[in-house]
Amino acid sequence: MIAFEHVHKSYAVRRGDWVLEDLHLTVEPGELVFILGHSGAGKSTLLKLITLEERPTRGTVEVAGFRSDRIRRGEVPQLRRRCGVVFQDFRLIRDKTISENVAYCLRMTGTLEKGVVRRAVARVLHSVGLYGLRDRFPHELSGGEQQRAAIGRALIHQPPILLADEPTGNLDTRTGDEVMEVLLRLHRAGTTILVATHDEQRAQRLATRRLTLEQGRVVEDLFLRPHGTEIY
Amino acid sequence: MRALAFFVQEGWSSLRRNLAASLAAVTALAAVLFVLLLLLLISHNILFLAARLEARKGLSVFLDPGLPPERVEELRRHFTGFREVASLRFVSRAAALADVEADLGTSRIEEILGGNPLPDTFLIEPAPGSADAAALERLAGEIGAYDGVEDVVYGRRWVEALDQGLRVVSQANGLTAGLAILAIILVLGNTLRLLVLMREEQLGVMKVIGATDAFLRAPFITAGALLCMLAAGAALICLYAGFLATRDWLAGVRFLPVHWLAFFFLGVGFVGLAGSWLTVQATLHHLARRGDSGRA
Numbered sequence: 001m002i003a004f005e006h007v008h009k010s011y012a013v014r015r016g017d018w019v020l021e022d023l024h025l026t027v028e029p030g031e032l033v034f035i036l037g038h039s040g041a042g043k044s045t046l047l048k049l050i051t052l053e054e055r056p057t058r059g060t061v062e063v064a065g066f067r068s069d070r071i072r073r074g075e076v077p078q079l080r081r082r083c084g085v086v087f088q089d090f091r092l093i094r095d096k097t098i099s100e101n102v103a104y105c106l107r108m109t110g111t112l113e114k115g116v117v118r119r120a121v122a123r124v125l126h127s128v129g130l131y132g133l134r135d136r137f138p139h140e141l142s143g144g145e146q147q148r149a150a151i152g153r154a155l156i157h158q159p160p161i162l163l164a165d166e167p168t169g170n171l172d173t174r175t176g177d178e179v180m181e182v183l184l185r186l187h188r189a190g191t192t193i194l195v196a197t198h199d200e201q202r203a204q205r206l207a208t209r210r211l212t213l214e215q216g217r218v219v220e221d222l223f224l225r226p227h228g229t230e231i232y
Numbered sequence: 233m234r235a236l237a238f239f240v241q242e243g244w245s246s247l248r249r250n251l252a253a254s255l256a257a258v259t260a261l262a263a264v265l266f267v268l269l270l271l272l273l274i275s276h277n278i279l280f281l282a283a284r285l286e287a288r289k290g291l292s293v294f295l296d297p298g299l300p301p302e303r304v305e306e307l308r309r310h311f312t313g314f315r316e317v318a319s320l321r322f323v324s325r326a327a328a329l330a331d332v333e334a335d336l337g338t339s340r341i342e343e344i345l346g347g348n349p350l351p352d353t354f355l356i357e358p359a360p361g362s363a364d365a366a367a368l369e370r371l372a373g374e375i376g377a378y379d380g381v382e383d384v385v386y387g388r389r390w391v392e393a394l395d396q397g398l399r400v401v402s403q404a405n406g407l408t409a410g411l412a413i414l415a416i417i418l419v420l421g422n423t424l425r426l427l428v429l430m431r432e433e434q435l436g437v438m439k440v441i442g443a444t445d446a447f448l449r450a451p452f453i454t455a456g457a458l459l460c461m462l463a464a465g466a467a468l469i470c471l472y473a474g475f476l477a478t479r480d481w482l483a484g485v486r487f488l489p490v491h492w493l494a495f496f497f498l499g500v501g502f503v504g505l506a507g508s509w510l511t512v513q514a515t516l517h518h519l520a521r522r523g524d525s526g527r528a
Contacts, residue, residue, distance in 0.1 A: 053439075085440050091434075093437075108443045108444075112238055154441065
């Protein structure tokens with residue numbers, strides 16, 4: 001489903017100053033991968049390479065059948081719709097309600113029929129437990145609720161892959177657990193999830209696989225439990 | 233159609249969210265368009281007058297005294313065959329004298345002057361498209377070269393002045409339209425750039441979650457077109473109010489006809505769409521490049 005083939009990434013003009021160096025790994029469908037590492041280790045860059053927000057300097061990334069070295073410009077949005085993205089700072093549209101935020105994402109793919117949009121939004125907001133707050137604006141919600149709304153937005157296309165960049169980074173432990181519970185439910189439903197985080201304890205407790213990055217290199221790639229195993 | 237309605241709704245909410253900037257843009261655009269409409273109104277009235285004057289353009293062809301009727305008939309056939317001649321009317325010297333006597337209110341001219349001094353005359357109305365000064369001069373030269381034609385007279389100076397005046401009006405219209413287009417693009421450009429920059433973060437998120445470039449551009453382009461339409465409407469209302477207020481002092485002034493207004497709105501809409509497209513395209517491109525260089 002996701003394959004990195006000897007990927008190097010550098011933001012510098014001078015080559016050799018690698019943010020990611022010789023990354024070679026495959027993520028199978030249904031895995032729940034926690035990517036650990038200090039700030040600057042390359043976690044976010046790894047996620048950005050999956051959505052092709054960044055392109056590899058060397059090597060190739062293949063996601064859901066799209067290869068970074070062959071993909072056409074017009075195909076990039078299709079690839080991105082197969083990857084729901086959740087950000088640390090939620091990035092909801094401030095002047096739209098929660099249901100409008102989620103609906104906007106669906107309309108972007110050309111689904112404009114009101115009944116279809118309403119039903120899809122209701123389904124997603126029920127799944128993240130926010131249906132009752134659908135008419136609230138982001139600033140009227142707590143951090144955890146905003147993050148759940150952001151997950152709802154990421155799920156509206158029913159993507160097979162979900163990428164979460166520090167999804168609990170701005171949340172206290174309890175609300176962080178609530179958000180993780182939503183991610184676990186998605187994992188149980190078969191979604192492939194990659195979570196970039198500093199939180200080693202949660203990784204140890206929840207992940208099926210733990211990947212540790214240090215200065216752009218994979219220093220540990222640990223399969224903690226076979227996927228499909230129930231996590232409590 | 234649903235997509236259009238969605239983008240118009242998005243464009244409209246984008247304008248409402250940035251009400252101050254939108255109002256400033258509509259005011260500036262309306263001022264530019266008001267000047268353009270005013271000039272169109274003046275042009276329309278000048279062209280209307282010019283059309284009435286055009287009808288009075290014509291040649292008077294004076295024939296040699298004592299020209300036999302066969303030659304007069306021959307000349308009539310020749311002149312009628314000219315492509316530049318729309319119609320030709322023969323006025324005999326007797327009929328001309330009768331006209332003059334009627335105008336002066338006397339029947340003693342022939343007696344006072346010792347004869348009828350007026351020649352037989354052809355009055356020629358030029359065909360449309362052959363009534364400008366150059367064409368009339370050419371026609372007068374050709375007709376004047378015929379045997380039996382004593383002189384050809386036409387109001388050369390006023391025809392030239394009229395043509396010159398119409399050229400000035402047309403150039404002024406072109407220049408004003410050009411300046412108006414430039415001003416529209418500048419005002420729209422600044423306003424839309426502001427709207428895009430205010431939503432920069434949101435655009436970045438939309439892109440990452442799979443929005444196409446067209447989807448990102450469309451709400452801003454419709455916002456630009458909406459701004460132009462609102463400004464055009466405001467300018468038209470102001471002009472019509474001014475026209476109604478001054479109608480008593482400007483007797484005979486006619487308001488712009490519906491088809492001119494339709495062209496005006498179509499033109500403004502087109503310039504609005506094209507200007508918005510260019511601006512949004514350039515701004516998004518700039519943001520994408522800035523993002524790339526920022527990371528480098």
